[in-house]
Amino acid sequence: MRKHLGGFRPSRRMLFAAGTAAAASTVAAGTAEATPATANIALGAYGSGVLSAWEGFARAISNEAQVRRTRATDGVYMFGDSIGVQDGPALALQLSQLGISIAVHNWAGRPVTPAVDALETWAQQYGLPHRILMSVGSNDIFTPPAVAAQVERTMQIVGDERTVYWVNVQAARTALGPDIKVADQRNSAWINLQLAEAQRRYDNLRIVHWAEHLASSPNRLARLLRDGLHPSIPLGRNARNGLIISAIKSG
Template sequence: MKPNRRQIFTVGAAAAAASVAASAQTAAAAPAAVEFAATTSSTTGPYGSGVAGSWTNSTRAISTAAQFEKTRQTNGVFMFGDSISVQDGKALAIRLLNRNGTQLAVNNWSSRPSSGAVDALQAAASAYGLPRRILMASGSNDIFDPPKFRAQVDRAMSIAGRDRTVFWVDIQVVRRSVTATVQQADQRNSAWLNMQLYDAQTKYPNLRIIRWAEWLWVKPYRLLNYLRDGVHPSVPLGQDARNELIVQSLLS
């Protein structure tokens, strides 16, 4: 089957980003404020990025039941994310509220793969019902086992149903703390995850992809200036840029 334009861009950009990230391996990075999934050993695992460790005791940011109820009642946004969202979620909530009064309720958990994020989506649907917009900012921790990701996207879309819009932030991971070989695996797996997202979009017309990874690839210097460690946005530069992409998509 002939690849489409998106596939060609993704593969080409992934290769370019891997090269840039590898050259920056020794660049200074700010101390991590939140966790990325740790590997359980030195093995690179079956997909080259390592093997994910436990996430259940990692830092988290979860709104109160009252905030979830208020957000649903006012047609706000439910967010389910990982450590990037633990770092950036409060700033995103403020940005949304200041822009047009939109409420944000969050369930963000560091090191959590998308299976856990979708479990949280299911729990929120059962406990509160769902608003018309759902933000999935998850996938960075799926680089350790990319084949399982598409099933989680399908689960999320099934839970949301056809009458709600699911916004999903695409994935860019090239950890500066690992070897060049593992960095290449990180980028390859990030591209693999993104391809699954774009493929899912052809099936679900109510799936909207927020193109954070693409925004970074368009100008490769952004990979250094807007990511503090190859995963988490720098603050405030990267945080502001990513959150603005999300707000523009949610309010369009």
């Protein structure tokens, strides 16, 4: 059910408080490897860089028969990015063991807006099951303010009678310099604040707290992420998929 809708513009203080402490700990916990120079990297408006041309990257998209079968059996539609491409097959296996079908639209490098475009296309072409999994947002660290409108758009497409499970994000890419890692973490926090605000307005939006899981215990960032962004295999993949499964089982 939709709750009262209000605008959300995080202040500089909110973003600083949410991101800087975690970013500092992330940088401090990094390995002693040499830090690449960042002088020639375009940092973009938000310090994390500029989104790459993702359209030619790896993708995993279910065929029409699988989408229709998932809709008919009221399974799960998944819209993801490179983490979905990597972790989606293992998640599908776990769901199948629970008797839940899944159709995926995962595309590496893709930010939220075109993922929501794909959701809208499937809604129009096939209709929607009662569970939608959004595993996107990591590629929005380059333009974090774009997320709030797309979460709102998602909830409008899905409606009040379906549940959206949205995995929040954690990025602090270890191959880049400390300034970029701090920006990544700050922008991740900004994205997660927008998701948290949306959850206060929509009873049918469930946040899968991946970022909090990583931050809740020492060394989890190092053990469960292989590059500061993508889950390690198998530990990180299993942990993240486990959180998704638990959320779906909880309804």
